[in-house]
Amino acid sequence: MYKKLLLLFFLFLSIYKLNAQNIILASGEGLLYSLNISSGNCSVKPLKFPCNTTPFSIALYKDTVYGNAYDPETSQEVIFKSVLGNNAYCEKINIPVDANNLTVDSAGVLYWVGTYNNLYSYNPHSAVLNNHGYIPFNSAGDLMFYKGQLYLAADYGALVAVDIPHPGNSEVYMNTGHAFYGLVNIPVGCNQNGVFGIDDNSLVEIDMEHKTVGEVYCSVPFTVYDAASITETGIVEGVSVSSIAVHPDCDINGNSGKITINALSASPGTIDIFMNGKPTDNTGIFKNLAAGSYNFHLVSREGCTIDTLVKLQKSTPINLLIKTLPDTCSAAIGSIAINPAADYGTLIYYLNDIAKTSNFYDSLKGGIYKVSVEDSNNCRIDSNIAIKNVVSPSPITSIEITTATCKKGSGEINVHANDASLLQYSLNNAAMQSSGLFSGLDTGVYYLQVATAHCVFDSMVTVSQQQLVKPGITFSAAPPVCVDKNGSLQVDIAGGLPPFSINLDNTSYSSNNIFPNISAGSHAIKIIDSNACLWDTAAIVQAYTLLKPDVHYAVKNPECFSSLPGTAMVLINGAESPYCFSLNQRLYNSGASVNNLLPGSYSIKIFNKAQCAVDSLMVSLIAQNNGVNCDTLFVPGAFTPNNDGLNDILKPIISNFPTNILFKVFNRFGENIFSTTKMGEGWNGMYKNIPQAADSYIWICSYVTTSGIKKFAKGVSVLIR
Structure with a gap:
């Protein structure tokens, strides 16, 4: 029976064409060889390790090869990394490795057993090194994954199943009768792997399912310290689908479904994915799908295929019955009750995006609340619910005030109210009392509070002073x-x-x-x-009497905006000379010219010899266009209010110096959500302290140019989140 199984195994080898570099051997001299067994015997070819070193232990993940070798810089054995076929690439990973049993799992994580029988792993993607603990077996050779389980070639011919989370619980899986230096998991078909142990220089077949050991398949002309193949991760060279996630079509208008397919293959390169016979971007993520059936055809680099049918359901739209009770005087007694209009199965409720255990929310203050309901298909409906804040009529009928004399503590306040026995009173934030009478008061303004069960009514009460003898x-x-x-x-x-x-x-x-x-x-x-x-x-x-001087000025207007700035000269004559003047927060002597002035109005102050401000004037510089239209308006077509300092604000940019600017933004419902009359001010994407949704928004802008021409423009900008 065993010979028949072995013959069948050889038949798989003869049919399935193996890439010679899918199996790599590390010799006792530290040299690498590629192994080809497809012809029924073992043929080897030297293989150069690009890192100019001689590894004694190797692991192969797709087309990435790892080897531990002596590093003359650190005088230790460390891990080197390269890519098959790329002799120019070599990367050193400074992790000391003191064992000849490297292997790799399906995620590309390296494993080995150290000198003191501790199991280690290293994730090249995150650079995280882990010591999993002590294995109660001495390592005699290699590590290998088979069907997700890690195996160790231990002393006395034992093949040990390693418990990665708890290495101390590892157990002997089978006895091989061989001292295997190398273990190798070899692809013999799209969805089948074969396992060989290497005893010195001989390849011996291992039947992992029946726990038996076959004859020597073939031998190589050197001692083998380690072996590696693209399937030592335990994954087959074909295609296997590890998971399929289906999100139903939640949109009443359709085309909102999503399918995510995760697939694995030991072969390097991309898995090609076809949906309904058409090629895709091979990400495995398919969005904007309508309800229906979808056929997926997956192909590995080696030509191995797998087909699967995925059905995408249409979710039933959720209709809700929502009832609210108002708040009173901001006492947080409002509530929202949400009741499904039909049986939609298990629902999850959210208030302001926070999951709740109930469909009833109480102790709410007046305001706008976001209410969301999500069904078992992850379809969600959002609503903005308003809780009103109701203010009751004041119970106070009158306030009697006794004015104070000049004697201290002679004033009095007496509050008269409806249902006085049900009220509480406080003066100047003192503790509440049941009486509305406050005596022993001085003159002044008092803060009076009258409280009902839910509301507090505030009043400012003045106790005045009697005047006796006015001097x-x-x-x-x-x-x-x-x-x-x-x-x-x-x-x-x-x-x-x-x-x-x-x-x-x-x-x-x-x-x-x-x-x-x-x-x-x-x-x-x-x-x-x-x-x-x-x-x-x-x-x-009375103020100081000013002696105004005789002030003359001349200006040269700027060209356009800032192409040729303007100048202003001020000449001052009077009885309190020498005079000076200030412009743009700088002082100039009488007769000086101020240059580099842009269009606009400038305030000029005149100072006498005692530095008294004796006069002021406004000087206006008007941009001269010289026949060129310098007036331009620009409003971005899109903006991203994410506080990264780039394009966060939607605002108009107007050349020259416009006046009477008005800039407004409207949502798709025609609601005015932003308005400003200040140049340089814009909309930050918020309305009533709520970030607005990504959408198109209409804007209008009017202003008066420096030439006195009224301008008006409108357009659409997109808010992007």
Whole structure:
């Protein structure tokens, strides 16, 4: 029976044409050979490892070959990486490897057993090295994957099934009776692999399914330390579909379905995928599909194929019955109840994109909420629901105020209200009380709160002061000279109840009635008599008298926008010379010319020899177009408000210096979602603090050019997210 199985195996080898480089041997001298067994015997050819080194252990993942070899730079054995057929490519991976048993899994992750029988793995994609732990068997030779299981050639002819997550639980799978240095999983058909062990220089067939060992198939003229093939990952050279994900057509108008196919092959290169007989982009992702049946034909580089039929269902549209209860006075007592209009199976509910365990949401404040429902097919419906905020009528009928005398704590507030026994009262954010009477108050403005079960009503209540004896108050003021603070003020008080304390401009109180070094203008005066009665008044200190000079100016208008900037010259004559002037926050002497001025209006201040500002004027420079139309308007056709600093704002760009600008943006429903009259200001993609959807938006723009011409434009821009 076994000879018949072996004959059948040889028949597969004779039919299936193996690429010679699919099997690689590492000799005891550190040389590489390609092995060809398709002719029924073992023929080898030298194979150059591009890294100018001699690996003793190798692993092959598709067309990428890994080998561990001595590195003279580090004086250690490290991993080298190359690509078959590309003798110019060599990459060194500085991971010390002290074992002759490299192999690789279906994801391209390397495995080996170290000197102390620890199982290691290294992911070349993420550069992550893992020590999985101790294997209770001594390594005699190679590692190999077969049907997803990792096997180790151990001492005493044992073939050990390695438990990768828990290497200590590894067990003997079978006894081979051979000291295998190399293990190799060889493709013998599109969907079939054969396993060989290499004992010194002989290839011996291993029947993994029946746990038997065959005769020596053939021999090579050197000692083999390790072997590798494109199927040592355990994957067949044909095509296998690892997963198919189907997302149904959720759109009522169709063409929203999606199919994702993940396929594997040990062969290098791309798996070609045909859908309904037509070639695709081979990504395995198919979008915008209508409901129906789809035939997929997958082909590996070696010509191996597999066919599969995928059915894409049409999802039933979800209809909802939504009920809301309003909030009251922002007390968070609003609610939303969502009820499906029919039986749609298991549904998942979301509030503002957060999954909820119930279809009822309470304790909501007034506002706009995004409500979403998703069925078992991942089809989702979104709705924006408004919760109103209702404000009840105030229960307050009247507020009785007792004015205060100059004596401290003589004022009173008494609140009268409907259903007073059900209310709570607070003054100036103090603790709530059941009575609406507040006594012992000084004069001033008080913050009154009256609370019902859900609402709080605010009022500002003033307790005024009774005036007893008002003194006569007079002022003597000297104006400042030029500068801001060198005037003086004297306050004289007659009658009343002395002694008096005086406060100037909310500083401290004192008996001093003369105030030097003050500026021109109105100054607040507060006077307190001996009974603490307060009078507020104001005194005016006259401003410095200006002697305006004779000012002449001349301008040269700029050409177009900034092609040829303009100039302005100011000449000042008067009794307080020498004069100077300021323009664009810089000072210039009388008669100076200011250059490089763009079109616009400029404020010029005139200063006398004491640096007093004695005059000012506005000078306008108008762009001269000289027959050329310099006025241009540009609004981007698209913008991306993702805060990356690039094209985040939709705004008009207008050459020259327009006036009376108006820029508005409307959504597809004609709703005005943005408006500005400021140059340089634009829309950031938000409306009512909610990011707007990717869509086309209409804009209009009107402005007046520097020539006084009214302009109007409109267009469409696309918001991209």
